[in-house]
Amino acid sequence: MKIALFGGGPACLIAAIQLSRNHEVVIYERGKRVGRKFLVAGNGGFNLTNAKDQEDLIKNYTQHRALKNALLQFGSNDLRIWLDNLGISTFIGTSGRVFPMKGIKPVQVLDTIISELKKNHVIIKTDTPLVGFSDEGLPLVKEGEVVLEHQADYYIYGLGGGSWSKTGSNDLWLQYFDQLGIRTLPFSPSNAGVNIDFTEEFKAKFQGFPLKNIACSVGDKEKVKGELLITNYGVEGNALYPLSNAIRTELEQGGSTLIIDFKPSNTLRDLEGRIQERKVLPKNYGFIFKLSKAALKLIKEFSSKEEYLNPHRLIEKLKHFEVPVQSLRPVEEAISTVGGISLQEINHSFELLKHPKHYVVGEMLNWDAPTGGFLLQGCFSSGMAAANDILNKK
Ligand SMILES: Cc1cc2nc3c(=O)[nH]c(=O)nc-3n(C[C@H](O)[C@H](O)[C@H](O)COP(=O)(O)OP(=O)(O)OC[C@H]3O[C@@H](n4cnc5c(N)ncnc54)[C@H](O)[C@@H]3O)c2cc1C
Known part of the structure; x- marks a missing residue:
């Protein structure tokens, strides 16, 4: 199968790794590098997840069955094991926050994830943004000056929230999905001053x-x-x-x-x-x-x-x-944002109800969670859930 992912944040990166073991995977990223907000998170506390047990973990998120399923199937312990298998060991700090083991820098975590993608022959196309959808509802990507329609068996979008534009975030994609008939909400600041x-x-x-x-x-x-x-x-x-x-x-x-x-x-x-x-x-x-x-x-x-x-x-x-x-404080400064794609637009595994085979994951969905590792966990869990749903279809 051919699977195309849009956005190189943690939500799509984990999905790409999961899918690439058996399938052809390409990631389109509008910036020059993937994972820039992940690195910004690394400059602060870098809470990769939170070691609360499943039930307490789930209470921290907007209640929706897709997120709940995703967190139940791939919770914080699963994420720690997944990272450990890549060679990134973690430890539990105060209030359950999980950090990479002392001495492991954020950039090493990102590089390890990218190495795994490369090992599995994932193609990462940077400077190649999603710029809309064709009349047939297929994603349009801009490669150099050329806009091409991308055909794949499945599509996963993880275009992120609206804050920290220097990491690649913007709100341009809201209109692409609006035009596709998908309900979006403007971004508002969350986890903000x-x-x-x-x-x-x-x-x-x-x-x-x-x-x-x-x-x-x-x-x-x-x-x-x-x-x-x-x-x-x-x-x-x-x-x-x-x-x-x-x-x-x-x-x-x-x-x-x-x-x-x-x-x-x-x-x-x-x-x-x-x-x-x-x-x-x-x-x-x-x-x-x-x-x-x-x-x-x-x-x-x-x-x-x-x-x-x-x-x-x-x-x-x-x-x-x-x-x-x-x-x-304004959206730009917020640690995360709410808004983006309405949760009413997805099924229990992040697939768009109106556009089957197209999945939406990570912070681009209208869910909320506090800092302390919950945001990255939500992104990783949703990416993993979408990938597993695709794997289970064949
Ligand atoms: C200062 C700061 C500190 C943080 N600290 C933590 C923390 O310690 N713990 C925690 O859990 N969370 C933290 N977060 C939040 C966490 O980093 C985000 O929630 C997470 O990175 C979101 O992942 P994502 O994959 O959904 O999107 P992103 O990481 O935002 O990635 C989206 C990607 O999509 C790309 N993109 C956008 N538009 C297009 C397009 N049209 N075409 C192609 N690509 C596109 C972007 O360039 C970007 O690379 C922090 C955030 C900030 C700003």
């Missing part, structure tokens, strides 16, 4: 400072423990990213408030205990409540004088501190 109306004085003094061991929430969402980083626009960080969806929803309804618990390990009563029978002055708050200067200044910034000077009111603030959110 938020704009907050800090004073210039606060930003100048505290930009780059972390707020550690805190927990964030929005509305009645469960608190997310982690940290925030103060930036020149507001805040970013792992205690915020899983709340992107909830913040987006609140903003659409008129306004969003980020709630920070500065002392997630202490109850109100614990904190009250620290001030009983002593005269507490604001200059001692940092010492008594173990708060950084940045945290104290932030509380001061969004409190009235009366609130700040009254230690009992301050304690309430420490446990429930409300910061108005102006907006999410």
Whole structure:
């Protein structure tokens, strides 16, 4: 069989490896190299997956039977074994995040995957974008100045989300699928920072400072423990990213408030205990409540004088501190995006319902998951599911 894949991100790369053992496989990539967002991920934490057990893993994703099946069939342990078989051993770090073993650089992980593709005779055509579909619904690729219709037995698209355009992402392909009659949604930021109306004085003094061991929430969402980083626009960080969806929803309804618990390990009563029978002055708050200067200044910034000077009111603030959110950061800066191809367009194995034999995988589908390894796992699992579905058809 001949199988054509479009996009050289992790979702298509794993599918190509799986298919290439017995079939002719070609990857069309619009950029000069494959796997550039994978490498960008490598510059940060490089959480390849998350070692949560299957049920807990699945809870982190948009609920859809295709994703659920994919994660059940190829979960984080399977991905670790798959990587191990390629020679990339991994270890489990904090909060279940899985990293390549110490000493293995991200580029080595990508090079190993590319070597495997080459070993299996996969053709990788870079600088060769998908530019639309013919009237017959076949993919059109641009090779040099020539646009050619590509004929294959099966097609897999893994064109990625909308952020970090320097890695090859853009939203041009949305219109190609729209023209094919496939429902797409514009991209929105996920796992993104938020704009907050800090004073210039606060930003100048505290930009780059972390707020550690805190927990964030929005509305009645469960608190997310982690940290925030103060930036020149507001805040970013792992205690915020899983709340992107909830913040987006609140903003659409008129306004969003980020709630920070500065002392997630202490109850109100614990904190009250620290001030009983002593005269507490604001200059001692940092010492008594173990708060950084940045945290104290932030509380001061969004409190009235009366609130700040009254230690009992301050304690309430420490446990429930409300910061108005102006907006999410733009799509371009987000770690991931939602939007793209509607999940209603695919069957249980990522095949387009209106165009059988055409599969859509990875971040180009409208699903969401937090950082911490879940994004790459979702991409790898969906790519593997599409490949296995094709293999099972013959
Ligand atoms: C800063 C940052 C840090 C991250 N860290 C992590 C992390 O630690 N853990 C984690 O799980 N996830 C992380 N992610 C997210 C993860 O990298 C992505 O979710 C994942 O790479 C998406 O894989 P994909 O295969 O769907 O698409 P991509 O990796 O985006 O690949 C899509 C490919 O398609 C190509 N393409 C686009 N249009 C066309 C076209 N018309 N024709 C042909 N090719 C085309 C692009 O050039 C690109 O190579 C991070 C992302 C960012 C930005």
